[in-house]
Amino acid sequence: MDTMQKQEPKLILTNVAEGMIEQYLDAIITKVGCCECARCRMDVKAVALNSFKSQYVVTEPGEAMSKAMLAASQKVADITIAVTKAAMFVKEHPRHR
Numbered sequence: 001m002d003t004m005q006k007q008e009p010k011l012i013l014t015n016v017a018e019g020m021i022e023q024y025l026d027a028i029i030t031k032v033g034c035c036e037c038a039r040c041r042m043d044v045k046a047v048a049l050n051s052f053k054s055q056y057v058v059t060e061p062g063e064a065m066s067k068a069m070l071a072a073s074q075k076v077a078d079i080t081i082a083v084t085k086a087a088m089f090v091k092e093h094p095r096h097r
């Protein structure tokens with residue numbers, strides 16, 4: 001059935017900010033005292049992501065994080081500030097049931 005498929009390297013489309021946000025998300029949510037349920041966690045991520053210009057990179061499996069990290073390495077301060085603001089916002093405006 002898959003005779004038409006070629007063995008091409010699997011490429012991954014990664015939003016640089018998303019990978020960075022994911023790294024700091026849980027620690028900042030805890031620090032800010034935001035609700036840690038799945039809905040609020042996702043809301044914090046969405047709010048934080050929306051505050052950034054989308055910046056995508058195409059990578060192959062294995063090099064995904066290193067390249068993305070490299071590209072975003074100067075933005076750690078921006079990321080943590082954005083996630084902190086987002087967590088504070090969601091804490092005040094929780095959308096969970």
Ligand SMILES: [Zn+2]
Pocket residue numbers: 035036037038039040041094095096
């Ligand atoms: Zn919640």
